[in-house]
Amino acid sequence: MTVQAEEMARAVRVAIDMNKGDEPLIMEGDTDTLSLDEIIMAKLADAVRLVEMEAPATMLESGHDFGDNIFIGEDGKGFIILPEDFMRLISFRMSDWKRTVFEAISENDSQYALQSSKWKGICGNPEKPVCAIVRRGEGKVLEFYSCNDNTAIVTQATYVPIPRIDIDGGIDVAENCYRAAIYRAASLALASVGDQLSTTMLEISKSLLQ
Incomplete structure (x- = not known):
């Protein structure tokens, strides 16, 4: 509100x-x-x-939508450039995933190193997907692991924005x-x-x- x-x-x-x-x-x-x-x-x-x-x-509330700037490889792994006001992930899901991700890991998480594996039983997969929020050359991104192929699309992506007092004196909380x-x-x-x-x-x- x-x-x-x-x-x-x-x-x-x-x-x-x-x-x-x-x-x-x-x-x-x-x-x-x-x-x-x-x-x-x-x-x-x-x-x-x-x-x-x-x-x-x-x-938390339903949040703001994101997911326009998506890049996905043939191996089904990809990333999305996050909005500048991104603060916290609420939910993320790709079209061929069996479940929604509500919490992302960081690149310092021990689980993150496993995501570079070519074996989908080790890295995230449609049955047990993983999301990570990291900094890349493109800026802050959400990496997702992984889809069956590069034809999957985003079906759910919401976040909590960094709170600011807007030009009308309002603040979202x-x-x-x-x-x-x-x-x-x-x-x-x-x-x-x-x-x-x-x-x-x-x-x-x-x-x-x-």
């Missing part, structure tokens, strides 16, 4: 005020620093990013992650001014992702 950043920032300030009680914030009254509200606004995108990277897949993002932004803002309440807010944020 898309929410107005100013509205979200107000919710963060309410969460801080409710948990702060009568204790003054360390930085209040310091005219040489940014106001707390300005700090909160600056932390919103980071908070959403952290929360949506940590959240279980079941808490999964509805189920919204409250966790509120408390995470509070934690980040309080940490930046050295307030120990930031630890409590972080714990609340993490608990809302369970």
